[in-house]
Amino acid sequence: MTVEAYYRPTSLEEALDLTAEHESSLEVVSGGTITMPAVNEGHTFPSRVMDLRPLGLDYVRAEGETLRLGATTTLSEVIDRSDVPLLREAARHTGGWAVRNMATVGGNLFAPPPLGDFAVALLTLDAEVEIRSRDERRRVPLSEFYRGEDRAIDADELVTEIRVPTLDGETAYLKYTRNQEPAPPIVTVAVRVAVQDGVVDEARIAANGADAHPVRLRDAERVLEDAALDDDAIERAADAAADSANPPRDAVASEWYRRRMIGQYVSKALGEVSEAGGSR
Numbered sequence: 001m002t003v004e005a006y007y008r009p010t011s012l013e014e015a016l017d018l019t020a021e022h023e024s025s026l027e028v029v030s031g032g033t034i035t036m037p038a039v040n041e042g043h044t045f046p047s048r049v050m051d052l053r054p055l056g057l058d059y060v061r062a063e064g065e066t067l068r069l070g071a072t073t074t075l076s077e078v079i080d081r082s083d084v085p086l087l088r089e090a091a092r093h094t095g096g097w098a099v100r101n102m103a104t105v106g107g108n109l110f111a112p113p114p115l116g117d118f119a120v121a122l123l124t125l126d127a128e129v130e131i132r133s134r135d136e137r138r139r140v141p142l143s144e145f146y147r148g149e150d151r152a153i154d155a156d157e158l159v160t161e162i163r164v165p166t167l168d169g170e171t172a173y174l175k176y177t178r179n180q181e182p183a184p185p186i187v188t189v190a191v192r193v194a195v196q197d198g199v200v201d202e203a204r205i206a207a208n209g210a211d212a213h214p215v216r217l218r219d220a221e222r223v224l225e226d227a228a229l230d231d232d233a234i235e236r237a238a239d240a241a242a243d244s245a246n247p248p249r250d251a252v253a254s255e256w257y258r259r260r261m262i263g264q265y266v267s268k269a270l271g272e273v274s275e276a277g278g279s280r
């Protein structure tokens with residue numbers, strides 16, 4: 001099968017007219033670093049392709065207490081233009097520089113397991129995904145955007161923006177790979193912990209390599225609530241993280257090994273924020 005139509009809309013309205021008209025028969029390409037290898041290796045045979053890059057959704061804007069990332073912002077642009085350390089760190093660990101120059105923040109939300117190294121950081125920052133169709137605009141917490149291997153988005157919709165609130169807390173980000181990076185993760189862990197009056201006020205712990213998509217490890221978060229961020233609490237949270245994970249197995253690592261490493265890396269990451277004081 002050959003590509004019959006290649007669209008490069010220059011406005012969001014035009015793009016959403018095309019998604020409304022063609023729905024799932026339209027292959028959406030942002031940076032193309034997932035889509036194009038799949039096409040080149042013969043896994044997908046799109047007949048209609050739409051390129052999102054001319055839409056002007058490549059922006060990093062601080063607006064009050066919210067950071068707005070346009071969906072087609074590349075990971076290299078995040079490194080250059082965002083002032084959120086956790087996001088810059090996550091972008092640096094997603095692929096090599098050639099990939100980061102093309103790969104987009106919107107596209108990373110669709111990465112298959114065990115990928116999604118940027119999205120893991122977004123989960124700990126309580127990011128929201130803005131989704132548009134021709135007739136509707138809605139916002140979904142990123143944690144609710146993932147539905148197993150699917151995403152909470154219809155065929156006539158596009159992700160247009162990711163919104164990141166300014167939140168308290170110390171953060172840490174760790175990616176564990178079999179080979180020297182750039183390499184796919186065995187596990188990636190991001191944490192954000194806010195400590196007030198000596199106890200944990202808010203904890204976010206997220207990982208990939210822990211499920212079919214980047215996921216918040218809520219059992220581990222609950223262990224920390226109202227606890228002192230000491231060795232005992234960290235160990236119990238790490239155990240809860242490992243126990244609640246449902247890791248994929250692939251050529252990179254077995255389910256058993258990933259589960260062990262989730263515990264280890266949650267412990268390491270929480271140790272880092274504990275040393276840093278856990279509050280800003």
Ligand SMILES: Cc1cc2nc3c(=O)[nH]c(=O)nc-3n(C[C@H](O)[C@H](O)[C@H](O)COP(=O)(O)OP(=O)(O)OC[C@H]3O[C@@H](n4cnc5c(N)ncnc54)[C@H](O)[C@@H]3O)c2cc1C
Pocket residue numbers: 027028029030031032033034035036037052071072093094095096099102103104105106107108109110111115116117118157158159160182183184185
């Ligand atoms: C060599 C190599 C190394 C990599 N290493 C890593 C890594 O270490 N960590 C990691 O997480 N990923 C990695 N990736 C995967 C990929 O590069 C990233 O996940 C990237 O962020 C995907 O973004 P993209 O814009 O290229 O996606 P695309 O390929 O453009 O799109 C992927 C999918 O998302 C959908 N989509 C994209 N944008 C939108 C939107 N705005 N609205 C609706 N649907 C949309 C498309 O329909 C498509 O199905 C790697 C890829 C390669 C080729």
